[in-house]
Amino acid sequence: MNTLPIKKAWVGLVAGVAALSLVACTGNDSGDDTELRGGTSEADAGSNDEEGETVVIGFSAPAADHGWMGSITESAKRLAEQYDDIELRVAEGTNDVNLQISQVETFINEGVDAIVLLPFDGAAMTPVALQAMEAGIPVINVDREFDDPNAARVTVLGDNYGMGVSAGQYICSEVGDDKDAVVAEIAGIDSLPLTQDRSQGFEDALAECGLDVDNRVAADFTVEGGEEAATNLLQAAPEIDAIWNHDDDQGVGVLAAIENAGRDEFIMIGGAGSANAMREIQSGDSVLKATVIYPSTQAADGIKLARLLVQQKAMSDLVEVEVPRTVQLYAPVVTEDNVDEYIDSAFES
Template sequence: MRTKKAFHWSIVLVLVSVGLLSGCGQIGAGSNGDGIVIGAAMPVFDDKWLSYLYDAINQYDKEHDDVEVSMVDAKNDSSKQLEQVEKFIVQGVDAIVITPVDTSAVEPMVNAAKQANIPVVVVNRMPDEDVLAKLDAYVGSESIEGGIKQMEEVEKLLEGKGNVAIMTGELGHESQIKRTEGNQEVVKKNPEMKVVREGTAKYQRAEGIRLMENWIQSGTKIDAVVANNDEMAIGAISALKAAGKLDDTIVAGIDGTPDALEYIQSGELEVSVFQDPVGQGEGAIETAVKLAQGEKLEDKMVWVPYELITKENVEEYVQKWEEYNQ
């Protein structure tokens, strides 16, 4: 791990390099001196949902000859992502798009880019208010809205009463905090609903299986499992099926992934909330290009709304994913 002193000198070296590059007329003209160059610092390429966001950015790149996107994989390592952003700064990109590995670690990246006068767009994972104030734009969906929509539908299915288990994502992530907060807001309004279990399955299907197995073994009566994402919800479904308890338990997820839609079609997953990765990817790259061209944004917060998915409207989202995959 870097010491504060080492980090300080790394930033100094980056900014000195940037100064040298600007003296050569490269800053603001893209690293190839022709057209707009966008640096895209992504957390991990091996993520199914995020892959659609990446595809949308890359598709924009293919369709616009005057735009070049340099996309890099931090492999879920915040220090590696910082180094990648530093490299973008040295290269003199015209704007930087970041989906942070960890929102609590994104501020040094933003500070370094801003000192080099490079606009920054954060997409999908919202940092805290202090960092938001420094950004040129944030593109994403309001996580608390997703949690509220999800639990409101569960409330209807439970008719306002029952024991709920909340399966949370990676602790400390903005989506984990806000989606759970939205869930709890709805439960508080219903005195006959009670959260009896809450634990993290780190957004992973295998962890969802493990956590659900533990809850089943505890003997706690659970009427609904509400998960921060679809992968954990699918994990919970697997464990509930193996224990013969799925028919008595409502399961809800968030994201509206293609896998989740199959479970909704079969009736095993009752609820998901669509978070549009293509909409977020398109919004991020379009916003970054506008900033690179010196355009003033009407609003630095670019929202892509969540949409409730149930068995009644699932075919609409199946078709949407088919279009995305064409």
């Protein structure tokens, strides 16, 4: 491994994995009533949260072409606004890899203190992320991983495999006593590793209660794609007991197709955790009974971590004196029993 130049004294690599959500304790700007909370305990976080040296953070993410991605950027901005010592420079969201590479190159040339990057394509963005690290600028990789672990100081991930496991376990708890139960799956984009991971987790969890996926279609994370895929599924499967839809944005179209078909003999669990899905759950009148969280606050976590790194602080709830290399967030199931705990921080599809 090549030794990377050190911009500040804190750039030491530390092994460790923390399954913690860091969306964060109270910021040093108390004027915002919509502060993102959670993670580090407020009782112990005083030194972390006190205003310190100003941290200039460059942020780049794909275009906000659906609710979850829109919330990624908005949550990052909202978190930064809570801290007087964060200067956040937000590049325009883009699905053009070459443009995103250019954005990161601009941040490098400007000499920002850290870069928080949700790549449109992790493999394509790896070389420029390595350039930033070699320039002594720590990169916080969000959601879509680089090809080379040396391209990021910290990686913040959702748990795609865990989403599938949570969805499968929920269906097992609801219909697992019936070994003849018909289970269907409406996936996202099949070519993406995240979709493959979600499907594998789902299959593995169902196997634990003797079920499998009887009918499967793939959509594309859009409302239109969800409606088309669900229409095809309902036509192919005259009887269904449970459906898992990977994504609540495409779930808007899935629910429309279900209503158009007049079908209500099954239960459905969604994915990602949108506010409109949670309202459906609250209503008690929908086939949608649950959704699995895939946090849209991952980039906000990245902003928090970037600030801690530059200011040479650690995570108060850990004994370690450095921020971990990897933070993987949990994939809880939201039902009518706990929906009130999650809906205020949910994104709109």
